[in-house]
Structure formats: structure tokens, C-alpha cells
Amino acid sequence: MIFSRTAPIDIIGSVQNRTDKSGVVKQPVPMKLFVVLLLFAALLASVRGYNYNTTWFETKVDHFGYANNDTFKMRVLYNEEHFNISEPGPIFFYTGNEGDIEMFANNTGLMWDWAAEFKALLIFAEHRFYGKTMPYGSKSFSSVKYYGYLTVEQALADFADFLQNVKRTWPGTAQSKVVAFGGSYGGMLASWMRIKYPWIIDAALAASAPILQFQGITPCGVYNDIVTKAFEQQGEKCVDNIRKSWIALDNKAKSGKNGASFIRDNFRICQAVFPSNYTIVRDWLYDTYGNLAMMNYPYATNFLKKVPGNPVKISCSYLKKNFTNDNDLLFGIYEAVNVFHNFSGDVACNDVENGAGDNLGDAGWNIQMCNEMVTSFCGNGKTDMFYNYTWEFTQFRANCEETYSMTPDLYKARMIFGGVDISSASNIIFSNGDIDPWSAGGVLKQLNPTLPTIIIKGGAHHYDLRAANPEDTSYVITARNVEKEYIKQWIKVN
């Protein structure tokens, strides 16, 4: 079916206007934000066990200069079961993001679900400096002279080099259209591949891709507003109690050693907790709400942690009442966050320094945040259910310089990828879930008829990329169908 659609697709109706908010400095928390971002793609960590082959592609460490002529091998997974050389279909290309590519291959069920219908060759390419694709092996993170080559532009060029090589050498693919798929940072990469290499990528599905989550484009508080919105849908009381809990926690910490002990015991924290360091617990709680919103799927998932279906609803079920004292409130909070951290009941204590698990490439992502992926977050405790904090670029920059010998560039991503000024681009679907916090930086407004936006009501983080599931909402089913029709139209499949 070929069709032309010029109006924006907005499954839930109108998109709320967002305004910036001022925040009062309470305590700078720049390093904590790392943790939030490390969860960026964590929701893909479930394994379904698809079949794929592995190959390694040799490419240059520096695609844009000749001072360093080192090469490395990029890991690539592929499945050609449905690809027919005599009647070749398209290439479905997953633009690997910040983690092991097997995790993404196993959790992007949409590509596998569509492969037969499109007769597609499936390819999943691993991002440099993640998984097993280490340009300098075990030395990769030892010096900026190695990890200095961990940038988006270089990663995109790896993919471009690989795909150009595929077209030249892989039987049957010379005329194949290429569709890029990606979720989260992978969605950013998918859209940027189409924007920067439109002769290589014919169409892109950028799911939950926060390409606008940069300085001067998206206000820093929107992310937390959306986390709050996800919880608000379970009743105002839930949000009220969470908002009050920060004061209760603060009161406990201020009450001295006994208060700190209460915090540790109440939340089953593995680490020692003192009045001076209690914010490690606070920040761990803060992250948990974002994680619950991101993985708020209608069915149980087993990612880094075992989580039930509709986890936000279950979490809020512990926060429905009026608590009469801080102790009761904080115990309710414990039960609420336990939905994420210990729903299985297997966890003896909560490790607040590893709240996101260890399947993701945090070493790499921390570096990318310190060069070009500079994203800012803040809270105000009013439009959101958190506490006042502002984004402190000065401290953030100092941390980056000290830790990585890198100075973050606030304007680079915008210069290279255009920010919101991408209306000259085409054939990219930007999909977002309306309760996914990362939709804060997503493209929600259609910039031209060939850049459709899809907003999935009640949808969590790149829900549409997941395999079809009997519990799927009608919204995600519709979204996937619309996405498929756009892609068919753009790559001329009937």
C-alpha cells in the first residue's frame, strides 16, 4: 500500500506546550545525571534468543583525518534468512547505541517481526567503544588519545563505511534500500544517519530519540515533568507523597546518625549511610522513578531487573493514602521503589552505586556526555515531584576535564546535527511515548510531511521497537502499522 500523509500523526491528540522553569539551587547533582543517562537504553536488555551470525568489519579509527591511520574491527550481527538474492528486499540496519549489540538485536523485535514481509536483510552494527567493539582493546578507556575517538560523527562514519562496503560486496544488496532503526540514543543515530548520509540511508525509524535534549533547545526541567506526569496518571496523591518524601528524607538526615540509620534500614541500602552522604539514597530514589516511567510497559519485562507490567501503577498503589508521619511515608516510598529494585524478592540489599545494573557501556557514555552529548536536567519540586536543583555546567565541565581530559562542547551537537532546524531532511519517523521521560527531547511537532511524528498514548521508552505482544495496547499496534506504511512508501514497497 502506498499512501501520502501530510498531516502530523498524533495518536493522542494535541501536544502540550512546554515552558522553561527557573530552579533554585539546592545541591548540584551533575554526576548523578550520568546514572539517569546510563539507563538510556537499559530497557532493551531482555533476551528473546533470535538467531544471527556475527562478522567483524575493519574500519578506520579516524574517518576525517589522516594523522591517525589506525583501524579496528566493528562487530556486526546479521540474519539473511528472509533475504533473497534473486529478489532482494531492503536492508534493515540497527544503528547500535551505548551497549552490547546483542542486547539491541535481541530486543528490537519490530525488525524481526517485519523481516519476512519485507524480505529484509537484518543487520545490527555495534557502536565503537561499546560491547565487544573496542578500537584499542583493553586500552580503549585508558587515555584520551584512544577514547578521544569516541564521538557520534565517527560512529556514524563507521556505519556509513560499513554500508557502502556491503553495497559493493554483499551479493544482491547493490540496489537494496536501507532503513535505519534505532531506539533512544540509537534513534538519534538512526535519524542522524539519514540526515548526514541520505545517499546511504533511505529511511529511518527514530524511536524515542531525544535529538533536542541539548542546551538552548529543550528546557532542562521537561524530563522531570514527564516522569511526574506518568505518576500523576495514577492519582495526585501518589505525586504528593513522593514530593513530600524529599522533605521527610531531609528531616531524617538532619536528625543525625539515627536518622541516617533509619534511612539505611528502611531502604535496605547495602552501603553505609551518614547524614553527610544521604544524598546517594536520594539520588537513587530519584533515578528509580525515571526508570519506572521508562519501562512502564503493559506486560512484565525482565531487563536489568524483573519488573511487573504497568510498574508505575503498582508503585503508586503503595502511595495512595495520607501518611501521618515521616516514617510511614518513607516506608511507603520503599515499597514503591521496590517495584523496580526487588519485585522478585531476591535482592538482599540495594546497591545505590549500581542502581542501573552493569549491562550498559557506562564507561563509554560518561565520555560521550563529556564531549558532545551534553544534556542538562533540573528540578523544581513544583511542576515536577522532585526537589529544587539546577544544572551546574561549570562543575560538570570541571568534572569532565579532571576525569577525562575533555571539555564538553555545548554547541557541537547542534552544529553537526542541526538541533530542531532539520526541516530540510526527509524520510524520518520520530516516534515517542507520551509518558516516556525522554520524549522531553523528542521531535513531537512535524517539521515537514516527510518527517512524521508519532506519539504513542501511554507509551514508555521506544515501546514501538519491541516485539509484538498479546498485551500490547491498541496505540502501539496502530503506531507500528503507520510506521510500516511510511517505510513502505519511502522505499517503494507495495
Added chain:
Amino acid sequence: MIFSRTAPIDIIGSVQNRTDKSGVVKQPVPMKLFVVLLLFAALLASVRGYNYNTTWFETKVDHFGYANNDTFKMRVLYNEEHFNISEPGPIFFYTGNEGDIEMFANNTGLMWDWAAEFKALLIFAEHRFYGKTMPYGSKSFSSVKYYGYLTVEQALADFADFLQNVKRTWPGTAQSKVVAFGGSYGGMLASWMRIKYPWIIDAALAASAPILQFQGITPCGVYNDIVTKAFEQQGEKCVDNIRKSWIALDNKAKSGKNGASFIRDNFRICQAVFPSNYTIVRDWLYDTYGNLAMMNYPYATNFLKKVPGNPVKISCSYLKKNFTNDNDLLFGIYEAVNVFHNFSGDVACNDVENGAGDNLGDAGWNIQMCNEMVTSFCGNGKTDMFYNYTWEFTQFRANCEETYSMTPDLYKARMIFGGVDISSASNIIFSNGDIDPWSAGGVLKQLNPTLPTIIIKGGAHHYDLRAANPEDTSYVITARNVEKEYIKQWIKVN
């Protein structure tokens, strides 16, 4: 005036189809091709004496990685005489190519001629590693660890970084549209700026930009076919005599020492000529015909050499007759090439090792040819007026590796810039002169209505970029008017 034009603009009518040709190896001449390319922009070298200010912009040596955090200063010329902060016009931005930026500023009269009407801010940015923009000062060409950063992508990023900074800091420019102008390699840069940074560049005039002069896109022989065509317009006899002259020259060389002496004396060569090295004279002659075609303007110009108006016509005036022996023919050839080398009569002898003069950045261009700007040429003596030679990539690569420690990448330019697959781009005018040899690699066929092509009958190398002149042909006047209307349409000027 706003108008919409969807048909290709082809001032001379239909464009001839070009086919590849096979060539027989006679003698590999890869290094000679350098010389041809060094003339790429030489035709701009006349100085008119426009007024401009100079500033220096600090930018990164490596825009795409953080292993090297060196910075350097890029030279920028500007004129704000017609730019009005209270009613700001566009920025006209010259994408500096392989030479001193003052040469380009002084020889792109079109920008100066249009400035008042558009109220434009004129900016001319110097390309890294040319003119006075030496990222590592006097060491710049001493090691690949320095000149390894001389690539197109880095140069474009310099321009993007600069323009983003202008928009943020130059009063009145925040909302200004930016139009890129460039001729020859500068035209390639102008088009690629729009393709890679459409959020920074709103429109581009790419004059005589051979963006298709790459492996597997344009057959290697087309350049010489067009040189031949330029001479054919002055009569078949001219071309016949030139074609015969290679055999005459070869006969002389084969006749031993006396023949070599004849060659030296006849052509007033400064260097010693032996039977073993006579091809230095042959290659110098070969280059001369290309130069004459490139600078075949209707009025006298004073670039690297003083040349009369319509130099090809004057050159051919010495080759109208049937020569009865080799000596007479070669003397006619001497007079024909003298139109380029010594029309003023001031030159005591011809330096064949410096046939293109020394105003251009040959050190830089030789390097660019050895990394990404890998262009191929060949001759056959049948469809062209030259001699059989093929392009020997193996030898070329060996030369690059030995001289510059660089391996040329045949596919890089195509990967990064798309070759002919740029139909998703917009707002670029590709103009070419039909007797300009570089139109061989130009975009002559309109790829979509927002990528108009203009072919200027009888036009030499980026003739349209030159200042208006009383001797201008009606074709170039029409071309400039059409170009202006497109640009007005794209940047919304009435």
C-alpha cells in the same frame, strides 16, 4: 521577484551524453595530473582591489574527535558596508578553496556586485592549510601528524563552527540567511556545506564545481574531451594539428640528442631537455591547452599570466594551416601555447616545472589529492586531441604513500558527500561553462527542482562568479540573473 522553476535551466539546449572510453597505456603520468589540478582555481588570481577587513577565528584542528585538542586561527575577510543591523540582509559566504583567500575575495566580483541589492554581509573564509591559515604554522607541511588534518570534512566544520559563532555573536546576524558561494573546488565546498550543514547554509551557488569527478562516477576521459571541444570550435584543423603534434614531438625525441635540443630551443624551455625526459615538455604542453580552455573569457585577464580575451581562438589562429613537416608544426604549436605562457613577451624562457605559477597552495592540494580528492584523468587521442594514457592508481597510490604517508581513499568522497546521489538535497545551483574542462565532473542534469543546473554557452571556468564586464556574453548575464532569482526565492527576498 519570487518564482518557481521546475524545468532544468539549460541555456545552450541539450547536454551531450558522455560515455566511457578505453585507453591504451602509453606512459603513466599521474604526477603530471597534479599540475592540472593545481590550476583548479588559478583563474581567480586577478586583483580588483575590493575593500575588506581581516579577522581571525580560533577553531579546532580536529572537530570530530578529542584526542587532539589543538586549535588554530582561520583567516576571514569581511565587508559590512551594505549590511544594516536594523534591517539585516543575508550573509554571503565564500567557501575558500585551495589558495590565498585574498585572491578569491578579489576575484569573486559577483558577490561584490550583488552586495548592495541584498544588503549583504560579505565574508570570505580561508581554507585550512592555504594562504595564511596554517594550523601548525611553518611546521604545517612537515609531518602527516600535522597535514593529516587537511581534509574537506575538517574544512567544512571550520566554516560551520565559524558561521554558528557569527550567528551567536555578530550583531544583527542571528536571523540572517546564509548563502554559500564558491568556484571550482570552492564550488564543491559550497554545495557540500549546504548538503552537510543545511541548518547553517540556506542556499549555495556552486560554480564549476566538479563534485562528480570521482572514481566510478565520471569517466576519466571526459575532461580531455571538453578541452578538445573548446579547440574544435575554432576549426577541426586546429585540433588535427595538436593531435599530430604529439607524434611530431615523439619523433623528435626518438631522433636523439639533436631532436631534444630542437624541442628545447623551439619551446624556449629553461630546463635541459633530453630524449629521456622530453615528456616534461609534452606534459607542460598538455596542461597549457587545459589552461587556455579554462580561462577562455571574452576579455583579457591577468591571472598567473597575462592572457588576451578569447585565448583559444588566438591560439588556434596559429594552427589553421597544413604543416608540411614536423619542424613547422612544432613551431606553430609554440606560437599557440605562447598565448598562455608569454603573450606579454616578457618571459625569457618557459619553466616547465612551474607552468602554473606559484600563487596557489600546491603543497596543500597535492595532499588533498592523496587522501580524499582522488580524481582520475586519461586520454585516447581519438575523441580527444591528446595521446593515449590511462590512469594508474597503483602508481599514484605508491607516490602518495611514499611522499605523504597517506593512502588515497577512492571511495571516501563518495561516502561522505554522496557522489551523484544527492537528490535529497535542495537549494543548490550548479553552474557550468560548456567549454570549461571541469564541467566534466559537474552536475549537468537537474536532480530535483531545487537543484537547478545552469550551463553557460561558451563559458569558461566559473565565469559567472566574475564581476560584470562590458565584454560579458549574453549567456553569462542571463545565468547571473537566473542565479540571483533562485537565491532570492530561497532566502525569501523580494
